[in-house]
Amino acid sequence: MPRxxxxxxxxxxxLRGVTAATTSLLALxxxxxxxxxxxxxxxxxxxxxxxxxxxxxxxxxxxxxxTYPRPDHPLDAVVIFxxxxxxxxxxxxxxxxxxxxxxxxxxxxxxxxGKFTLRPHPLRQWIRMPxxxxxxxxxxxxxxxxxxxxxxxxxxxxxxxxxxxxxxxVYLVADPDAPGVDSxxxxxxxxxxxxxxxxxxxxxxxxxxxxxxxDRNVLAHETGHLFDLPDLYxxxxxxxxxxxxxxxxxxxxGSQFGLAADFFGWHKWKLGWLEPEQVICVQGTRNITLEPxxxxxxAGAPLGTRLAVIRTGEGDAVAVEARAATGNDRTTCTExxxxxxxxxxxxxxxxxxxxxDTHPRSGACWDRSVYAPxxxxxxxxxxxxxxxxxxxxxxVLGRRPSGSWNVRITTGARL
Numbered sequence: 562m563p564r565x566x567x568x569x570x571x572x573x574x575x576l577r578g579v580t581a582a583t584t585s586l587l588a589l590x591x592x593x594x595x596x597x598x599x600x601x602x603x604x605x606x607x608x609x610x611x612x613x614x615x616x617x618x619x620x621x622x623x624x625x626x627x628t629y630p631r632p633d634h635p636l637d638a639v640v641i642f643x644x645x646x647x648x649x650x651x652x653x654x655x656x657x658x659x660x661x662x663x664x665x666x667x668x669x670x671x672x673x674x675g676k677f678t679l680r681p682h683p684l685r686q687w688i689r690m691p692x693x694x695x696x697x698x699x700x701x702x703x704x705x706x707x708x709x710x711x712x713x714x715x716x717x718x719x720x721x722x723x724x725x726x727x728x729x730x731v732y733l734v735a736d737p738d739a740p741g742v743d744s745x746x747x748x749x750x751x752x753x754x755x756x757x758x759x760x761x762x763x764x765x766x767x768x769x770x771x772x773x774x775x776d777r778n779v780l781a782h783e784t785g786h787l788f789d790l791p792d793l794y795x796x797x798x799x800x801x802x803x804x805x806x807x808x809x810x811x812x813x814x815g816s817q818f819g820l821a822a823d824f825f826g827w828h829k830w831k832l833g834w835l836e837p838e839q840v841i842c843v844q845g846t847r848n849i850t851l852e853p854x855x856x857x858x859x860a861g862a863p864l865g866t867r868l869a870v871i872r873t874g875e876g877d878a879v880a881v882e883a884r885a886a887t888g889n890d891r892t893t894c895t896e897x898x899x900x901x902x903x904x905x906x907x908x909x910x911x912x913x914x915x916x917x918d919t920h921p922r923s924g925a926c927w928d929r930s931v932y933a934p935x936x937x938x939x940x941x942x943x944x945x946x947x948x949x950x951x952x953x954x955x956x957v958l959g960r961r962p963s964g965s966w967n968v969r970i971t972t973g974a975r976l
Contacts, residue, residue: 641715645735647739668781699743744771750765777822793914804932809932851866851898882899895925954970
């Protein structure tokens with residue numbers, strides 16, 4: 562597959578013609594699921610915490626939308642394998658499960674500093690869909706009626722075999738070698754009203770159509786949507802050109818191929834993996850020691866400061882964090898202090914985050930980066946960068962033997 566291939570992000574389907582065989586499928590109605598304002602407070606986050614907005618997957622951090630499971634405790638996921646009458650699978654469910662696990666579980670354990678464990682429960686057998694794979698017309702921009710039929714058929718054959726009350730998350734994995742399966746169709750499907758199955762509400766499902774072996778970190782990206790994180794890539798209007806002009810390699814919600822694939826510190830703040838004491842709200846001038854956001858501390862060791870935030874408006878902020886070749890960022894080709902802008906009212910796919918290119922006349926890792934002009938975006942020791950419209954200046958004073966970065970941030974009138 563071409564390097565710029567992107568998983569499909571979030572679909573909000575219109576599902577009609579639901580059969581009476583499973584009455585709970587009446588929940589698949591033609592409405593959109595929108596990430597509305599927070600319904601559960603997360604506690605005082607300080608003056609730099611942007612509020613949630615009506616934007617889909619808003620990056621406000623002052624609360625949590627409880628229609629999404631929050632990954633601050635172990636969650637159980639059922640992994641279901643679907644075959645089709647027009648193809649006999651050449652792989653086993655165990656082989657496909659191994660494509661994604663335990664790698665995805667380890668990704669989240671590292672990213673959350675051990676606060677979250679994704680526990681997969683893969684079925685051991687194929688479940689046969691009633692129609693040939695090519696009948697469903699799978700593709701990135703999938704016909705809504707065929708997509709609805711796929712989901713309706715899948716739930717119909719799965720329901721007798723799975724007790725959904727045991728699980729928090731659902732993954733549907735299609736036979737990757739069936740002739741109609743298109744890996745570009747991989748995405749999260751949200752239901753306008755939740756499915757009521759076995760006494761539990763199912764609000765969204767990950768539909769996986771990946772090749773074998775799959776794209777790197779693809780399931781981490783899709784699982785991020787299950788936790789209310791947005792797509793950070795830019796989709797060109799004509800389907801051609803660069804997809805990664807917003808964030809480059811610097812977050813898995815931008816690209817599953819990214820060299821520094823860990824979540825931004827802002828995302829970790831939103832998910833509850835960073836506590837308020839690990840986030841510094843900067844006003845005036847502050848000297849700060851930043852631990853690399855991807856560094857996993859030894860058992861019992863403090864996390865230290867992972868994120869500095871400068872509030873620049875009612876709905877926007879500048880974030881500063883350190884990135885280094887460790888943890889989920891171990892394949893990064895550059896290290897340093899990364900600066901990015903965050904907007905709480907920009908929806909998923911619209912650019913809610915954009916990385917500040919502190920070296921606009923150069924790039925790095927042209928043979929490996931998803932977007933080389935941003936691969937050298939971090940500041941190095943001895944460098945500084947000003948963002949005039951944000952009245953902010955960031956200076957990198959040094960790096961300690963432990964790997965942490967000494968940074969001075971100046972805001973406001975002193976700039």
